Amino acid sequence: MCGRFKLNAPFSELVRLYRLTNNVNLGARYNIAPTQQIATVRVHEGQRTLDMLRWGLIPAWAKDKKIGYSTINAKAETIQTAPVFRDAFRSKRCLILADGFYEWKKLGPKEKQPYLFQMRDKSPFGFAGLWDSWRDRATNEVVESCTIITTEANKLCEPIHNRMPVILYPEDHPMWLGEEPAMPDHLHDLLVPYDAEQMEAVRIGPRVGNVKHDDADLVTPMNSA
Numbered sequence: 001m002c003g004r005f006k007l008n009a010p011f012s013e014l015v016r017l018y019r020l021t022n023n024v025n026l027g028a029r030y031n032i033a034p035t036q037q038i039a040t041v042r043v044h045e046g047q048r049t050l051d052m053l054r055w056g057l058i059p060a061w062a063k064d065k066k067i068g069y070s071t072i073n074a075k076a077e078t079i080q081t082a083p084v085f086r087d088a089f090r091s092k093r094c095l096i097l098a099d100g101f102y103e104w105k106k107l108g109p110k111e112k113q114p115y116l117f118q119m120r121d122k123s124p125f126g127f128a129g130l131w132d133s134w135r136d137r138a139t140n141e142v143v144e145s146c147t148i149i150t151t152e153a154n155k156l157c158e159p160i161h162n163r164m165p166v167i168l169y170p171e172d173h174p175m176w177l178g179e180e181p182a183m184p185d186h187l188h189d190l191l192v193p194y195d196a197e198q199m200e201a202v203r204i205g206p207r208v209g210n211v212k213h214d215d216a217d218l219v220t221p222m223n224s225a
Contacts, residue, residue, distance in 0.1 A: 001073045002127070002148050002165035004208065005101035006030045006116075006219070007039060009124040014039075014050065014097060017124060018173075021047040031214040032098075034072045040129060040146055041095040043177050050097075057147035058134040059084050065134065068145055074130060076151040076166060076191035080184060085147065088130035090184065093176050095126035095168065096148055100219065102208055103161040114209060115160050116202040116219055128166040128176060128191060154193035156201055167194040 008028035014020060018041050032038055037052040056068030067084070074085045100118035107113055119125060131146040149166045157164040172190050174180045203222045207213045 001150055001161075001163055002101055002103075003034060003072060004211075005032050005098045005127075005165075007032065007098050007124070008216070009097075009099050014124060017170075018050075018095070018097070018126070019048050020050050022049045024050045024052070026050070028216075029214060030216060030218045031208055031211055033211040035068065038146065039097040040131065041097065041126065041173075041177070042131065043179060048177070051094075051144070053094075053131055054143055054145040055147075056145055057084065057088065057130060057132055058143055058145045059087070059132050060134055062134055065136070065143060065145075071147050073150045073165075074147045076149050076188070079130075079149060079191070080188060085130055088132050088147075089187070091178075092131050093178060093187075094129045094131045094146060095173060095177065096129040096146060097124060097126055098165075099124040101165055102204075103157065103164075104209075105160045112209075114204050114206060116204050116208075116221075117157060117164070117199060118202070119198055120200050125167050126170075126173060128168050149191055151191050151193055154196040154199075156196035156199050157193075160201065164193060166191045169194075 011026045034055050038055045040053050057071040058065045058068045079085050079089050100116050104112040104114050128149040129146050134143050150163045151166050153164045175182045208218045
């Protein structure tokens with residue numbers, strides 16, 4: 001699964017990499033957690049925009065937004081058939097921006113060691129994501145939310161966790177965002193483990209386990225893995 005990640009790349013770099021057409025006051029985040037607003041890339045009228053969506057997908061048909069607590073991730077293997085995700089997979093795909101994500105290795109009954117996974121060159125990347133829009137019938141509030149798709153772990157992540165978020169290669173972004181036509185099976189073929197050779201794992205301290213901590217010290221290496 002993917003339950004925590006970070007994004008502290010300058011907004012100017014995100015504009016260049018993802019051809020964004022709007023301006024967002026995006027501050028550095030080192031400990032992004034479920035239910036928080038997260039940076040996503042969507043296409044509106046042929047233009048890529050960066051939009052802040054709630055992490056934890058709430059489908060349009062949901063009775064209340066509590067379902068979002070259990071939908072922070074969507075399994076690639078069942079995404080075309082799971083009722084909560086299948087409609088979004090067809091027409092509401094997005095990129096979720098990050099430059100690192102965290103997983104915990106179990107060391108004992110109560111002890112876990114956190115690791116930061118990132119690109120070797122520290123560059124930002126895009127998770128494969130889905131989004132939806134939900135209206136609260138009681139308050140008329142509209143909530144736009146999203147989920148991160150996960151797949152089996154690559155060789156780097158496998159010793160720590162058996163799954164990892166799907167990181168899309170830049171050349172696949174247009175297809176995923178709907179800028180290029182694609183059949184569902186072609187889209188599903190994109191949902192594979194990222195090349196482990198381009199990534200690194202860094203052993204970090206336990207403070208990242210508390211969502212109240214959100215500072216650069218969280219990613220200080222204890223040693224490289």
